[in-house]
Amino acid sequence: MTFDPNNLTFNDAGLIPAxxxxxxxxxxxxxxxxxxxxxxxxxxxxxxxxxxxxxxxxWIKGETSGNLQELVEMRLDCDRDCLLVLVNQxxxxxxxxxxxxxxxxxxxxxxxxxxxxx
Amino acid sequence: MTFDPNNLTFNDAGLIPAxxxxxxxxxxxxxxxxxxxxxxxxxxxxxxxxxxxxxxxxWIKGETSGNLQELVEMRLDCDRDCLLVLVNQxxxxxxxxxxxxxxxxxxxxxxxxxxxxx
Numbered sequence: 001m002t003f004d005p006n007n008l009t010f011n012d013a014g015l016i017p018a019x020x021x022x023x024x025x026x027x028x029x030x031x032x033x034x035x036x037x038x039x040x041x042x043x044x045x046x047x048x049x050x051x052x053x054x055x056x057x058x059w060i061k062g063e064t065s066g067n068l069q070e071l072v073e074m075r076l077d078c079d080r081d082c083l084l085v086l087v088n089q090x091x092x093x094x095x096x097x098x099x100x101x102x103x104x105x106x107x108x109x110x111x112x113x114x115x116x117x118x
Numbered sequence: 119m120t121f122d123p124n125n126l127t128f129n130d131a132g133l134i135p136a137x138x139x140x141x142x143x144x145x146x147x148x149x150x151x152x153x154x155x156x157x158x159x160x161x162x163x164x165x166x167x168x169x170x171x172x173x174x175x176x177w178i179k180g181e182t183s184g185n186l187q188e189l190v191e192m193r194l195d196c197d198r199d200c201l202l203v204l205v206n207q208x209x210x211x212x213x214x215x216x217x218x219x220x221x222x223x224x225x226x227x228x229x230x231x232x233x234x235x236x
Contacts, residue, residue, distance in 0.1 A: 001228060001229045002227060002228055002229075003224045003227055003228060003229050017135055017149060019137055019146055019149065021146055025144075026143075026144030026145075027144075028137055028139055028146065028202050030195065031135060031137065031195065031200040043224065043227075073223050073224075073225075074223070074224045075220040075221075075222060075223045075224070075232070076220070076222050076224070076229075077148065077149065077219040077220050077222075078212050078213065078214050078216070078219045078221070078222075079219070082149040082219075082220075084146050084220045094196050095196065096196050098196070101195040101196045101197070101200075102193040102194070102195050102200075102202045103193075103196070104193060104194050104195075104196075105191050105192070105193045106121045106161065106191075106192045106193070106194070107191075109120060109121055109161075110119060110120055110121060111119045111120075111121050111194075114193070
């Protein structure tokens with residue numbers, strides 16, 4: 001079956017959540033949003049390209065910082081309303097400098113910082 | 119720092135996306151949504167509890183099917199607007215019977231089915 005980005009299920013803002021997972025370590029790195037055109041650009045360029053909700057513009061991950069995400073594989077879920085992008089991540093994925101954005105764990109009711117793998 | 123679910127960033131519907139990841143295999147299993155109360159219930163009961171947007175009710179994952187998600191660890195991201203739940207998944211996570219909801223990959227412009235690990 002031919003893939004058509006327009007056959008994904010987008011929210012009212014025309015966006016779909018995309019989970020980025022390190023293709024090597026399996027670590028979940030971040031979640032951001034794509035519109036149909038950024039899905040197309042990601043597939044065509046091999047560089048993961050989100051839609052920045054704050055800047056209202058395409059966001060080629062790492063274009064400024066150099067911390068690019070090279071697409072290894074894009075997957076969609078059973079409801080076609082979420083994407084999973086397996087990536088080769090250069091450097092940290094998180095703007096804080098952490099490898100993954102998910103470095104805070106909840107432990108016994110407290111927030112604790114987890115070291116994320118390099 | 120004490121964790122307070124009300125200090126998470128929810129969308130206009132009062133929901134936050136939650137990514138479920140198999141704590142053992144590292145496979146991303148699904149994405150669903152939580153409100154503040156389902157975050158609290160998940161932490162208190164150890165059973166991952168989403169908010170069903172279609173049924174507008176709490177959704178204790180696996181309560182009907184038996185395919186429970188036992189919480190291993192809950193994490194939040196740097197923007198506090200996404201959760202990652204590491205789980206021990208009993209049986210398939212997906213309503214189709216697949217282990218993971220992300221069993222469709224895009225390959226050379228076509229949708230192909232990936233075998234997800236058991």
